[in-house]
Amino acid sequence: MPLPGISGNNNRTRVFRGQGALSHLEEILPHYKNILIVIDRDAFHPCGAAEYFKLLEEKLAGRCTFHYVSYAGKALPIEDVEGKYLEVKQYGELDLITAIGGGTVIDLAKILAIAYSNACESAADVLASPSLDNRVDLLFIPTTAGTGSEATTFAVVYKDKVKYSIDRPGLLPAYTILDPLLLRSLPAPVLHATVLDALAQAIEAIWARASTAEAKQYAQNAVRLILDNIESQNPIERLSQLQEASHLAGKAINITRTTLPHSISYPLTSHFGVPHGIAVFLTLPGAAELNYYTTGENVQAGVSPADVEKSFALLFSLFEVEDIKALRERLSSVIVRLGFSMRLRNYGIGEADLSLIVDYAFTKGRIDNNPRQASRDDVLNILKEII
Ligand SMILES: [Fe+2]
Structure with a gap:
């Protein structure tokens, strides 16, 4: 809502x-x-x-x-x-x-x-x-x-x-x-990191507790524009479509607000200097899998497991995959194809840093907007998988 x-x-x-x-x-x-x-x-x-x-x-x-x-x-x-x-x-x-x-x-x-x-x-x-x-x-x-x-x-x-x-x-x-x-003058790593932010925002707007039909429409248009144009050989057209996608993803999260990956990203940026878009996308595949297995016991108030199932049906169709395992792989491949590592250790983050990240990962208004309730252990597991 x-x-x-x-x-x-x-x-x-x-x-x-x-x-x-x-x-x-x-x-x-x-x-x-x-x-x-x-x-x-x-x-x-x-x-x-x-x-x-x-x-x-x-x-x-x-x-x-x-x-x-x-x-x-x-x-x-x-x-x-x-x-x-x-x-x-x-x-x-x-x-x-x-x-x-x-x-x-x-x-x-x-x-x-x-x-x-x-x-x-x-x-x-x-x-x-x-x-x-x-x-x-x-x-x-x-x-x-x-x-x-x-x-x-x-x-x-x-x-x-x-x-x-x-x-x-x-x-x-x-x-x-x-x-x-x-x-035009944006260095490729900067452009790519910002595109990851836009893509994450669009995906989160689809599964967010506060998602609406209007937000989903903006978000799916944003995802399509990014996937269709990220490897376009026409430089100006590519920038134009990616910019429009970013704007649409902004309109989507203006309605829904963001969720778990954004919530975990803030300490990755403020304590370890990971650029925002990368910080968000690192935990997005793990958060997708966690959210996919939402049940009546762990669902957030105001959402039903059937709503979550519908959101994932939309994501599977947008990413042209059959199941959550393939979606997770597809999301991880996006970040790697854009030239970034999926491993926390390549951003100077070690096993000993994880509890600090978990301490700061519960951002009010973001964590409670995730469709599934997330515990400290859930967040820790997502982080451990990408150490
Ligand atoms: Fe963001």
Whole structure:
């Protein structure tokens, strides 16, 4: 069941798509005067956006003022948001907050937007006060094909290495630009890790306790687009379809939220630096098998074993497999074919680290959204299988 007030906002965003869609900024920006642009320090120049924004700034001189905040971190600690918020406070009255980058940069812009529009003393106030929502227009331009953060009402931030999800209806942007040309300079491992995130999000949206028919539709379209295009030889078409898949997976999890693999992934990222998409996908095959064997005894409240069976029938058909063993193998082969190891030890994680991971793996709102109740032993077994 969708959370109240969330799914109804799904169609509020105006989305501009396709090669060169970035040029729609020339129509959008003149409606605003004082614009904050949150950029990914490492991607802004290589993706070609820096040059375009420079031209745009000259063209709109006298009408718009651009203020830049640049960020380069991978997981977002609240201390970093705090530092960036001090910069934002100097820029006077903002009427548009734009983010151009991956999920972390978009999440940073979301938290800054809530803090800014409520004149918070510090960015940590956003974590402490769930009633604070964003009231400034947002424009998100993803430069990866993964998180779908441009399509969700939530943002992830870490405090003392513990993951917090901020979830506010006002975080859906007024505009999104999906321009595949911005993804051309992404190194293959970065693109592939973000695609794994999108694929995991789509799969989790299908089996999530909170799944709906609408979410399943977005999710199955995302899975099909990824499987059909991941090995396409047409580079721009491939990027365009993967970007669309990521957006659809974002819309799916905006309704459902994520489940067990995302819950286990957070300590893998915050304690061991495993990139988000890989961290999620490592435990996805094991979580799939665990969830497949859901019974009346271990099913989560609000779901029935028959619902879980239907979700797996859909997954078997999407992945063109006959049974759970073949699905598990197929999922493991996806991560390996994209160039990553399925073994925790290749990410610097040993047997002695597993109990720490289990300690941090039970994220509220994620673990209880898994269709099957998962115990410490279940999580430990999933991890041991991939050590
Ligand atoms: Fe994710």
